[in-house]
Amino acid sequence: EAGVAQSPRYKIIEKRQSVAFWCNPISGHATLYWYQQILGQGPKLLIQFQNNGVVDDSQLPKDRFSAERLKGVDSTLKIQPAKLEDSAVYLCASSRWTSTDTQYFGPGTRLTVL
Amino acid sequence: QQQVKQSPQSLIVQKGGISIINCAYENTAFDYFPWYQQFPGKGPALLIAIRPDVSEKKEGRFTISFNKSAKQFSLHIMDSQPGDSATYFCAATYNQGGKLIFGQGTELSVKP
Numbered sequence: 001e002a003g004v005a006q007s008p009r010y011k012i013i014e015k016r017q018s019v020a021f022w023c024n025p026i027s028g029h030a031t032l033y034w035y036q037q038i039l040g041q042g043p044k045l046l047i048q049f050q051n052n053g054v055v056d057d058s059q060l061p062k063d064r065f066s067a068e069r070l071k072g073v074d075s076t077l078k079i080q081p082a083k084l085e086d087s088a089v090y091l092c093a094s095s096r097w098t099s100t101d102t103q104y105f106g107p108g109t110r111l112t113v114l
Numbered sequence: 115q116q117q118v119k120q121s122p123q124s125l126i127v128q129k130g131g132i133s134i135i136n137c138a139y140e141n142t143a144f145d146y147f148p149w150y151q152q153f154p155g156k157g158p159a160l161l162i163a164i165r166p167d168v169s170e171k172k173e174g175r176f177t178i179s180f181n182k183s184a185k186q187f188s189l190h191i192m193d194s195q196p197g198d199s200a201t202y203f204c205a206a207t208y209n210q211g212g213k214l215i216f217g218q219g220t221e222l223s224v225k226p
Contacts (some may be wrong), residue, residue, distance in 0.1 A: 021169070042203050042216030043158065056213050089155050099207045099214050100146040105157030
């Protein structure tokens with residue numbers, strides 16, 4: 001079974017620029033998650049999709065972050081414009097259905113904002 | 115009330131020793147408590163998980179102890195090995211689609 005794929009693995013941008021991350025979940029997994037992991041901290045959920053509907057986006061800074069999951073499969077997370085404090089690893093995860101099912105994480109995208 | 119507090123922040127253990135990581139929570143609605151292991155440059159991976167209807171769960175060298183009245187749970191790694199050196203995160207959530215809340219992480223180093 002293929003794991004969760006993410007790209008790019010690394011990204012360096014200047015502040016106020018925009019950036020997009022892509023995630024391909026495990027086949028058949030209905031629920032997809034985007035987490036932000038700041039160095040030295042645990043992952044923080046940004047947004048949770050079930051199929052192509054949003055379940056929870058309460059911690060997504062909606063003035064600059066957006067996410068979509070077209071056709072209930074792949075997902076993109078966008079930051080526009082980026083701030084210095086957005087420097088973090090952005091992790092994508094997927095699970096069969098709910099958050100109490102095992103969440104499988106991708107390798108993450110390390111974003112550095114200069 | 116949504117926080118999960120984890121300690122210690124870092125831990126050094128000799129090979130063959132017991133590693134113990136502790137977590138505490140406040141939200142009594144939480145009913146699923148997983149532990150994740152993360153190696154540098156990788157995403158977290160589920161290690162072991164427990165629900166509050168049992169006080170202990172063991173899988174190989176890894177054991178979760180759960181104290182519902184104290185709202186605490188801990189991970190014990192028996193016979194710790196250098197390959198166990200990683201960052202460990204406790205987490206908590208509740209059924210019906212609640213989000214997973216992670217602790218701050220414990221960086222474990224097992225010395226040969």
